[in-house]
Amino acid sequence: MTTGRFAPSPTGILHLGNLRTALASWLSARAARGRWLVRLEDVDGPRCRRELGEAQLRDLAALGLVSDAPVVWQSERGATYRAALETLHAAGRLYPCACTRKDLQLLASAPHAEDGLRPYPGRCRDRAWEGFDRALRLRLPEGPLAWEDRVLGAQTDDPAVFTGDPLLFRRDGCFAYHLAVVVDDGAQGVTEVVRGADLRPVTATQVRLQEALGLPRPAYGHLGLVAAPDGGRLGKRAGALGVAALMAGGVAVPEILGWLGWSLGCLARPEPCRAEDLVDAFAWDRAPAGEVRVPAAWT
Ligand code: GLU
Secondary structure (H helix, E strand, O other): OOEEEEOOOOOOOOOHHHHHHHHHHHHHHHHOOOEEEEEEOOOOHHHOOHHHHHHHHHHHHHOOOOOOOOOEEHHHOHHHHHHHHHHHHHOOOEEEEOOOHHHHHHHHOOOOHHHOOOOEOOOOOOOOOOOOOOEEEEOOOOOOEEEEEOOOEEEEEOHHHHOEOOEEEOOOOOEOHHHHHHHHHHHOOOOEEEEEHHHHHHHHHHHHHHHHHOOOOOEEEEEOOEEOOOOOEOHHHHHHHOHHHHHHOOOOHHHHHHHHHHHOOOOOOOOOOOHHHHHHHOOHHHOOOOOEEOOHHHO
């Protein structure tokens, strides 16, 4: 069965870009009469807060987007991630990394464009195994990987260019983003991953990790990002563009949904609607690959 998911990190409010991703993943799953799941990716210690995750769930519910299964919080799944590390170690795919704590913190989070992408140069590749209490990296196979994106078409990426050998476990005991996302997509039977184009560059790395764990490859769709009215980054203004702030500014939920649906190619013009009104009009070949800008009146 088609299983889609939305997997935000609870580090802030969901801005219009996040909401657009959430709606697209929901519409794609609903259009296929499949399931849609929400997973809170809160492995990254202090940056993630439970109450922010709860607020994100409330905002999704306000749009009519509710997980079809109990919401998964990654901070509760350490034993599963540890078991995956043991599988990888048994297959000879892990090595300890002795690079500095600062480097590791920079590399551990979801590598969105604003953080820059820093491929790991493989400095510790030949270190002997020292146990599971070290920072651990996955030894990637050499060479590029071809994969298909529903929005962007055929892609070929060499993980060495974007991530290098990914960090899967940090010395401070945190499991890293790449491990948690791949293990959970597998455990939850996710068949399609819909997310922002800022994560496109790490897809090949995640596919290599799926292969190492013997997990099936989901379909991928990376959506163009949402920009400010002048084309600038939304990030800086995101505080003003969450559901609560938009509503406080007089923008009702059906208007938000109408704009999101229009931006995904489901409506000829932004007009108020409910999420379910958009299901039949949703099609991947209508979703624009380029960036969309939020209405100036909303900022
Ligand atoms: N948790 C990641 C984020 O905050 C998304 C991971 C994914 O969708 O694969 O953007």
